[in-house]
Structures are given as structure tokens and as C-alpha cells.
Amino acid sequence: MQVSYYPGCTLEGTAVDYAASIAAVAPLLEVELIELEDWNCCGASAAHSINHTLALELPVRNVLIAWEAGRDLVVPCALCFNRLKVAEKALAGPEGRKWGPPPPRPLKIWDLLDYFSQPALLQTLKDKVVRPLTGLRAVCYYGCLAARPPKVTDKEDYEDPQNMEAILQVLGAEPVDWSFKTDCCGAGLTVARPDLIEALVQRLYDRALAAEAECFVVSCQMCQANLDLPQRRIAKKTGRPYYLPVLYFTELMGLALGHPDVSNWLGKHLTDPRPLLQSKNLL
Amino acid sequence: METSHTEIGGEALKPGFALAARLREAHLAVDACYQCKKCSSGCPLTFAMDLLPDQVIRLALLGQEDLVLRATTPWVCSSCETCTTRCPNGIDIAGVMDWLKEEALRRGYAVPQEQVSRFHQSFLEAVRLGGGRLSEPLLLGLYSIKSGKTLEKLKSGELKEEILLGWELARRGRLRLRPPKRLKGAPEIARMFQAAQERP
Ligand code: SF4
Ligand code: SF4
DSSP: OEEEEOOOGGGGTTTHHHHHHHHHHHHHTTOEEEEOTTOOOOOHHHHHHHOHHHHHHHHHHHHHHHHHHTSOEEEOOHHHHHHHHHHHHHHHSTTGGGGOOOOSSOOOEEEHHHHHTSHHHHHHHHHHOSSOOTTOEEEEEOOSTTTSSHHHHOOSOSSSOOHHHHHHHHHTOEEOOOSOTTOOOOGGGTTTOHHHHHHHHHHHHHHHHHTTOSEEEESOHHHHHHHHTTHHHHHHHHTOOOOOOEEEHHHHHHHHTTOTTHHHHHTTSSSOOHHHHHHTTOO | OGGGOEEETTEEEOOOSHHHHHHHHTTOOOTTOOOOOHHHHHOTTGGGOSSOHHHHHHHHHTTOHHHHHHOSHHHHOOOOOHHHHHOTTOOOHHHHHHHHHHHHHHTTOOOSOHHHHHHHHHHHHHHHHTTSSOOHHHHHHHHHHHHOOHHHHHHHTHHHHHHHHHHHHHHTTOOOOSOOOOOTTHHHHHHHHHHHHHOO
């Protein structure tokens, strides 16, 4: 199955672990990710916060390239996904024609998690699990922008999504139910207001622990960075010994499918997930 | 007429219609707000705000430009879209927050959260300089220069934390100093930035 792929800027930079795990598991699911030719930055929070023109022009260029390529487009970053969907809506709206005619065949923009949790791919995944993740208790954390607002994302289960849990179940792990899977972690303010995100993130740690989870599983590199990078700092400030590794769902897929590079990806995290996985005899 | 005035902080305010009209033009109409406060109830950042999201909407509807353009609220809003998702009247509250940030900058209002505005400006500058893709080290460099808080950060220990974090990332191969790939569309993207700057 061929599909266009928009990695986004962070997957070329700080999120190399996410990028590598995606590149490794896609072929195992018989998915060929074809990187979008000459893609550019989606503009992210910066553009939509202070420059509404760039907030559209930048992602519109990418959607036009995707139309030209003629394949559905898969996006791993929730923020990029959101901005590309905004651009898609603008192209379909009253002012859309200024960018040219619509595509002959409408194509779909997917966020990676939705794409990988299509029923057929879940079945493939199930057939290929060689190392079930037995006993791994995880909360699934979806964050904000892959789902909200639904009039942009076209999602139905935006308050209580279930597809990451579905993947974990197929992998043999134990997804733990909790009520905070779409609460905001404040990623956009990480650099400018670390004090604010510490409050939001600590709340998520405490809620995950209250649900007796041992780790977070995420599908967005902004959420990953925001929960992982400040963990030691927050532990030090609060005097609470938080140890909650933050894993990409694609890393867990790689682990359950027996991919040899898993340990490399995990070694890029600041809160090292390997001791947890070793204690469960999963690594 | 005294009775038609709204009171906030003990001051009598005269309602006006211009702001609501401009928001309507920007497809961000606030007229239908009936003050149910659902937006504020679900907002994760109210603890850092001076006006609650529902108050921002109400004040915008009443034309209180000065109050909403000076507010901290839009700058600490994380754009999580919970409010916009849940508003029973389809008001795009998060969109209004963005509009207010851009308008406050454009009109030269003193930004109450300069760190945030400088971060956004540095981000766009880094994408422009990078020819269309973001280099994270360039962003962080530009932001540190722009924010100019080096001495304060040094004293509070924040700088040490930042350098340590940078080192932790670099030694894991996650901070790559090379510039982003040169895009074929670089001239087109440069024109986008140019046009976006020249617009009124
Ligand atoms: S949720 Fe909508 S209608 Fe209710 S107070 Fe907020 S903006 Fe007004
Ligand atoms: S988008 Fe902003 S105002 Fe709305 S709920 Fe999120 S943080 Fe609050």
C-alpha cells in the first residue's frame, strides 16, 4: 500500500526516534511511505498565533503538492496534521479557488495513528506479533490537535478516542483506562513558559500514576518531548521520584514485531524506558 | 445612559460594535455567545489567565478592545482547541485568541508575555532563514538572543538547565546543527513571507 508521507520538521531533528520507528514498522505492515516531494514547514503554532496569512499559505503549499502526487497523505505530527487539515478546509472553502482548481480525486489526510489502526492493518499487525507486550500497563495519551476541533480534523471520537488502546491490545499490552487522554500538556509553551507546562505535565504524571500506569504511550512528538524532557526537572522540583517513560506507539509496535533497532530508538529518550521493559522481560 | 454600561473592575465601560464586526469579517463571530462558560470550564490554562475565555468573548462582543488586546489570556492560551470544540454556539474561541495576539502585535500593544511573542517570531524567522523548513537549533539560538534574559536565567539556574538539556539531546543525536535541506520551492516560500509582511 503506497501513501504520501509528510514527516514535518521535528522528525528531521529532535524526534529522530519517532522517525526511525515509523520508517521501521511501516514496511512490516506492508505500507510504503513516500515522502512528499519538497515539503515545507506547516507554520506550526507560531504562524497561526501571529500571522494568519502564513498560517494558511505554508500548509496550503503542502496540500497542493500532495494533490499533485495523487495519493492519500499520512502525517505523524498532530500539529502538522491539524495545520494541513486547516489548509485542506480553506482550499475547499469559498476562497479556495485562488490557489487553483481542486484535485480530480479528493484525497484523505490521515494522522499516522488513524492510518495504522485501520482494521486491515490491525489484522496484519496481529498476525505479525512475535513478542506480546504482556504485563505492560500503559495510559494512552492522545493530546489535543490530532482530534480537535472536529470540524477541522473530521474526527468522531474526539473526546474519548480508542484506537491507540486498540493497537496496544493487539500488541498484548494492558492499556489502562483514564480520563485525561485528550487533556492538554501545553507543548506550545514549553520553551517560553516552562513553569506553566510543568503544572500541566505534573498533573498528567499524577493522574497516570493514580491509574496505576507504568508508562505513557503517545502518537505525537510534541507530547512525547513535553512529557519526557522535563521529567527529571519536575521530579527534582517536587521531590517526587517520577519514572514514567513516554513511548511512541510505533516503538511498541517495533518491539512486539521483533524489530532489531528498538533499543536504539529508546536510547534517545531522556527518561530511559529500557529498565521498565527489561523488568518485564520485554527487552 | 448609566444603565447600559457594563462594569468590570469598578469602571464603567461604554459598549461598542466595531470589534465584534471585525471578528465577524474574520469568520470569528462572537455574537452568539450566551455566557454558558463551557469554554472556561474545560480550559486547562485558566490558572495563568487574567481574563477567563468566556470573559474575553464577552468583552470582545461589548467592543472592549483595550481590555482584550492588553490581556495576558491570549498569550498563555495553549491553542488546545478544547473551548472551540465544546462551545454550544460554534464560537471559535481559540481562533479569537489567535486573532487578538496578531492584532495586539500589529497595533503595537505592549505584549504582557514577551517570551511567548518572541518565541513565535523566532520560529517564523527561523523558517524564513532556513528557506522553508525549521531548524530547531536555529530557533533556540534566535529565541535566546531575542529574549535577552540571559543574566536572569543565569541567576535562576534556568540557563544551566537549558544547557544541560541541550547537551542531553545533542549527545543522543537529536540536535543536528546542519541547516535544513535546500528546497526547490525556496523562492516561492520567500515570496510568501514577503507578502505576509507587507499586508496591512
Ligand atoms: S462556550 Fe461559547 S457560548 Fe459558552 S461562554 Fe464560551 S464562547 Fe460563550
Ligand atoms: S484553546 Fe486556549 S482558551 Fe481554549 S481551552 Fe485551550 S488554552 Fe483555553
